[in-house]
Amino acid sequence: MRLSLTATSLLAALALVGCGDDDDSRTPSGPPVASDDFCAEFVDAFCDRIAACNCSPTADAECRADLADTCGRADGILGSEARARIDAGKVTYDAAAAGALFARVRASTSCENPLLTLGWTFPDVLMFGGVFRGTAAPGAACTDTRSPIGGECANGICQETMGGGICIGLAGRGAACGMGMPFLCADTSAPFMGLDDPDILLRCNVATGATTGTCADLLANGATCEGSRDCASTICDGMVCSPQRADGADCFDDSECVSGFCEVTPDRGTCRPRTLAPVGAACTDSNACESDECRDGICVAGICGLYDPPDPPPAT
Numbered sequence: 001m002r003l004s005l006t007a008t009s010l011l012a013a014l015a016l017v018g019c020g021d022d023d024d025s026r027t028p029s030g031p032p033v034a035s036d037d038f039c040a041e042f043v044d045a046f047c048d049r050i051a052a053c054n055c056s057p058t059a060d061a062e063c064r065a066d067l068a069d070t071c072g073r074a075d076g077i078l079g080s081e082a083r084a085r086i087d088a089g090k091v092t093y094d095a096a097a098a099g100a101l102f103a104r105v106r107a108s109t110s111c112e113n114p115l116l117t118l119g120w121t122f123p124d125v126l127m128f129g130g131v132f133r134g135t136a137a138p139g140a141a142c143t144d145t146r147s148p149i150g151g152e153c154a155n156g157i158c159q160e161t162m163g164g165g166i167c168i169g170l171a172g173r174g175a176a177c178g179m180g181m182p183f184l185c186a187d188t189s190a191p192f193m194g195l196d197d198p199d200i201l202l203r204c205n206v207a208t209g210a211t212t213g214t215c216a217d218l219l220a221n222g223a224t225c226e227g228s229r230d231c232a233s234t235i236c237d238g239m240v241c242s243p244q245r246a247d248g249a250d251c252f253d254d255s256e257c258v259s260g261f262c263e264v265t266p267d268r269g270t271c272r273p274r275t276l277a278p279v280g281a282a283c284t285d286s287n288a289c290e291s292d293e294c295r296d297g298i299c300v301a302g303i304c305g306l307y308d309p310p311d312p313p314p315a316t
Contacts, residue, residue: 031099032099033095033098033099033102038078038093038098038131041098043071045106046105047060049108049111050063050303051063052111053303053304055295055300075146077150082150089135090134090152091134091150092132092133093132097131100129101129111301112291112303119191120191121191122170122190123170125148126149126156126157126170127150127155131150133154134150134151134154134155134167135152136152136167138153138168138182141164141165142164142166144158144165145158145159152167154169155188156169166182168183170184170188171183171186172186172187172202173214173215174214176212176213176215177204177212178204178206178210179206179211181212184201186200203218203230217232219232219241220241221233221241223240225240226239233256234256235256243258244257244258247259247272249270249271250269251270258271260274261273261274275288276290277290278299279291279299279301282299283298
């Protein structure tokens with residue numbers, strides 16, 4: 001079963017979190033945050049980090065306007081749809097976990113992408129650090145297929161189907177998987193670094209002729225494969241897992257290249273060397289920056305790009 005969730009959608013959701021220390025023994029504690037206060041606390045905690053990281057003169061104001069809307073609108077992280085799920089008992093809200101999360105954000109001095117600093121696992125991501133916990137078991141019907149965060153599925157996601165939605169649970173190494181089983185193979189203990197990280201998504205190892213198997217690591221180079229999703233290199237060439245491609249080779253995605261950069265043009269994609277500029281250097285594209293964030297022609301800290309600023313006014 002494939003996950004209808006992109007790394008971009010998770011990144012956008014995690015923009016709401018901010019960043020923190022990944023050592024729980026030094027995690028600061030904070031007072032519980034009632035659900036009615038969640039959005040205001042979230043905006044203050046995260047946007048204070050944006051301001052402290054000197055993103056741009058207008059970044060703090062843009063952050064506050066954007067995230068207030070993102071959190072409180074009908075389909076937001078704690079908008080009317082989320083509140084209805086909580087009131088119906090489909091999702092529980094943990095005020096203590098919210099307080100601990102915001103204390104962690106405020107105590108941080110990092111300006112990096114929170115995907116790399118929180119130390120969260122995949123289940124942590126889906127439960128927003130334990131703030132929201134779904135109650136529906138794998139295989140149960142669900143309706144919130146639009147957002148991966150704070151959904152009604154316990155330790156999993158709501159996968160859209162022809163008949164509505166079904167809860168897909170996360171299954172770790174060695175867990176049962178296979179045809180008709182509502183589980184996604186994933187390492188539930190590794191730090192979450194993105195859905196393109198082979199240490200996160202695993203494969204369902206099913207023997208020929210069988211319908212069920214067990215969750216296992218992606219295949220090494222030289223192993224027989226059925227598709228690119230089976231291979232750690234993300235390349236299945238002639239039913240064999242193949243090494244990543246050298247500079248100058250054709251490509252479709254950054255993950256296929258040894259350099260980690262596939263330069264895509266209207267006609268083709270080509271693996272190219274990637275020389276990354278530090279924060280403060282001039283840039284024309286986010287791919288040119290160590291932080292993966294280019295704003296107004298300058299490489300900025302990773303945290304500066306983790307919200308969606310308002311669209312510029314139309315030209316007159």
